[in-house]
Amino acid sequence: MLGSFYAYLGVAIAVLFSGYGSAYGVGLAGRASAGVVTEDPKKFGQTLILTALPGTQGIYGFVIGMLMVFKFAAVPGPIPVEAGLRFLGAGIPIGIVGMLSAIAQGKVAAAGVGIVAKRPEEAAKGIVYAGLVETYAILAFIISFFLYNAINI
Amino acid sequence: MAIVPMKHMELYGLVRHRSSFLSELQRLGLVELVAPAEEEISSEPGEELRNQLDQIENRLAEVNRVLAICERFAPRKPNFIEQFAGMKTVLTWEEQQNYLAEREKLEELSSELFKSENEYARMEQEKVQVEREISQLRPWIRLDLPRHEWKGSTNIQVLLGSIEGSLSVFTEALAQEEITYSYQELGAYESRLYLVFFLLRKTRAEEILKNKGFVPTVPEVPTGTVQEYLDFLVKKKTELTEKLEAVKNTIKRIAEQHQMFETFYDYWHNLKLQVEANRQLLMSKDVFALEGWVEAEKADRVKKVLEAMGLPHYVLFRAPEPDEKIPIAMKNSTIITPFETLVESFSYPRQDEVDPSSAIAPFFFLCFGIALGDAGYGMLLALICSVLLWKMTMKPNGRKMAGMLLASGLGAVFVGLLTSSIFSFSPYKGIFSFVESPQILLIVSLGLGLVQLYVGTLISAWMNIRDGRVADAIWKQGFWLLFLTGILLTVGAPQLGWEQYALHIKYGTVIAAALLIIGNTRGKKGLLSKLMAIPGGILNIYGSVGFFSDVLSYSRLMALGLSGGVMGSIINMFVRMTWGVPVIGWLFSILIFLFGHALNMGLNVLGAYVHSSRLQYLEFFNTFFEGGGKPFTPLKIENINIFLKKEREV
Known part of the structure; x- marks a missing residue:
């Protein structure tokens, strides 16, 4: 029983925190974008790209969570406590780093929306800045993935 | 992997021909002009040049206003792709020339458009005014006393107004002083009760009512009953709405000519670039000198085109001095060219670097x-x-x-x-x-x-x-x-x-x-x-x-x-x-x-x-590339709104 609880908790942490962070980040960038579009509706396309960027962390978390679900759903019977704890550990990096980096990325993307408003020809640079923040979510995703990959039940 | 080699160009000609030269160079779009060094500038830009620029800028501002009005009344909806790429108008060269030939039509349409827009703004304001009057009269709609009766008679005073809260406070106060009164409720509106009191004159009634919080108000009706005036206002509003719609349609009809306005916008924009280029000329009384950069390969073509103009001039090309800063243009094979955009959005290479x-x-x-x-x-x-x-x-x-x-x-x-x-x-x-x-x-x-x-x-x-x-x-x-x-x-x-x-x-x-x-x-x-x-x-x-x-x-x-x-x-x-x-x-x-x-x-x-x-x-890039080169920006015809289907043959 306890094993299953830990495993479920691992999935919950991976999906919940990264999802929260992405929602927050996309929300920040989305508000800034909406402000620009009220002035100039033609900038929808460029602002959309910036708004979508902080959304990836939620997807990384979801991918990890889904993979974990597949893995323990394939095993009949209860999950051993040790395996459960491993699932929990694997979920933590992408959960926590995903959340924090998505929020930070949302802030950078919102500032990037300012570039779109004032100097639309330089919008690509705003996208690159926001992309830099993503690095750390990617690193966490890779570690979460390899931790997950090492679990055998 | 190539940064295009450049040649330095010097051109001398007669001052009175300078516009022809500049216009031809702009059409060619191959030469970047270099501003002369500070100490070489002999005089400020002339009065004539400034006037010319002012004139063009006014025209540009006017067309810009026309386009803004068109966009406001008849916004063009960009499709999904245009939201990313921006909206463009594609014309053939003939179409463009046809538009440019109709300068009078442009003036006519713009003045009609400005007139319509003014009228629209005026009527819109009037409509707002009427609407405000209507909403102010709403509470009084059940008052069937015509305007001239509001004065009352010798003995009876008519008091119009509104109260907040319960009516009994007022009636009791009047009853306490044993004042004869009568009233008619007109209905509640926005938490106030509107009513009309009929009071005997020479009593303290009005004072008592005011003390208790009665607010006397006289609705603004010139003559007749409230209902009659309200009907008049509503009719006026409908008329205004119809007129507004008509003016709007006129504007929309004019806005259909947006291609023409855009053509003129681009035309004047480019004319402005050309006239501004005059600032980069060195001028004596009769002769002007112009310095610039041209791609080494294209130098011959520039020379030929200048000769074909048949105007007296002298042109000189030379390779750049070793420490001279040249503008950077990149040239690559067809497959590589698209990837230049990645370099451009980072930074142009310096002349001593390679094109990455x-x-x-x-x-x-x-x-x-x-x-x-x-x-x-x-x-x-x-x-x-x-x-x-x-x-x-x-x-x-x-x-x-x-x-x-x-x-x-x-x-x-x-x-x-x-x-x-x-x-x-x-x-x-x-x-x-x-x-x-x-x-x-x-x-x-x-x-x-x-x-x-x-x-x-x-x-x-x-x-x-x-x-x-x-x-x-x-x-x-x-x-x-x-x-x-x-x-x-x-x-x-x-x-x-x-x-x-x-x-x-x-x-x-x-x-x-x-x-x-x-x-x-x-x-x-x-x-x-x-x-x-x-x-x-x-x-x-x-x-x-x-x-x-x-x-x-x-x-x-x-x-x-x-x-x-x-x-x-x-x-x-x-x-x-x-x-x-x-x-x-x-x-x-x-x-x-x-x-x-x-x-x-x-x-x-x-x-x-x-x-x-x-x-x-x-x-x-960390391993070999820094960037920081100045991109090559030749004097050329810029397309803001208008794109030509086929470039005219040079």
Whole structure:
């Protein structure tokens, strides 16, 4: 029983925190974008790209969570406590780093929306800045993935 | 890999012909004018020039206002692609000339448009006024006493007004003073009760009522009953609405001519550029001089065109002086050209650097391919971009961007076919699968990074050799690569089964490190400064940590490829699950397939683009490229709104 609880908790942490962070980040960038579009509706396309960027962390978390679900759903019977704890550990990096980096990325993307408003020809640079923040979510995703990959039940 | 060689150009002609020369140069669009040095400018721009500029600017402002009004009353809706690429009007040369010939029609239409807009604004204000009056009269609608009766009679006073709260407070107060009164309730409106009191004059009634909070108000009605006046106002409002609609239609009708306005906007914009170019001329009483840069290959063409004008002039081309700053233009083969956009959005190369476009192209192709990692997505992206290139009119930058994404999409097709991933389905056995063997994917990503950074270092060495600093290339980049390779082999020897060479490799690495430290002391005079340079050399060795962390940065390719792949297979799993549902299962599964993959593809393309560019900018450029060149900006005809279908033959 306890094993299953830990495993479920691992999935919950991976999906919940990264999802929260992405929602927050996309929300920040989305508000800034909406402000620009009220002035100039033609900038929808460029602002959309910036708004979508902080959304990836939620997807990384979801991918990890889904993979974990597949893995323990394939095993009949209860999950051993040790395996459960491993699932929990694997979920933590992408959960926590995903959340924090998505929020930070949302802030950078919102500032990037300012570039779109004032100097639309330089919008690509705003996208690159926001992309830099993503690095750390990617690193966490890779570690979460390899931790997950090492679990055998 | 080429920065276009430039030639310096000097042109002398007669002052009275200068507009013809400038106009011809602008039409050619091949010459960047250089402002004369500060001390050479003899006089301020003339009165005439300033007037001319003012005039053009006024015209431009007028057309701009016309376009703004058109956009306000008849906004043109951009389609999905135009939201990204901007809206363009495509005309043939004849159409453009026809528009430009109708200057009078433009004046006529603009003045009609301004008149209509004024009228619209005035009537709109009037309508607001009427609406306000209507809403003020609303509470009084049940007052059937006509206006002239409101004065009351000799004995009876008529008191109109409103109260807040309960009426009984007022009636009781009046009753207490034993005042005869009568009243009529007109109804409640916005939490106030409106009523009319009929009171005997010569009592304190009005005072008492006011003390209790009665607010006397007289509605603004010129004559007749409230209802009659209200009817009049409502009728007026309807009329105004109709008139407004009519004026709006007039404006919309004029706005249909937006192509003409846009044509004139572009015309005056370019005329302004041309007139402004006058500031870059040196002028004496009769002769003007002009300095500029032209691509070396195009110099002959410029010369011929100038000769064909048949005006007296003297033109001189020369190669740039060694320390002269030349403007930078890049020229590459058709396949590489689209990748210039990546360099342009980072920074133009300096004249002593190389154009990194062709070095970027194959690596961006592969990076993007791995990061997207699916033949289906790649094909779709390539198709979309080809359609864009084929059907849409775009500025050169847009074309480059679309071309770059087209090539990169093919990169994903390449990787996707190798690993057998088409919309995350795996119809045959590929060389390895992203999802099943992520370790291989990681090794491939890091390997690609290693190769790219080696290539970067080699380019840096090549630049040294090109500039005649062969020793630098060997001491700096040569031993650096040797040292890095040594470290790699030291770590990798057991895996490669080279244990018997382990000792040799270790010595080799140490020697390379020592040579690097010695290399850092080169060029230093005296023993002391040579010794002082040793810590710097050791720091260089430490730089290898930076190098390997740059290589590790390429692991992002694995993460992107993997998360896209897993996400895709999750979507496919849902598709398979819903397919089994009877009757409508197929419909849902098709919807899930389309929607899910569209979303996944969008996010993955975005991620692949952002991270592949980042790897070029931060990791790859770090090894050999700084940028900071000034882009070549010839005097030319700029297309703001209007694009010509066929350029006129020169």
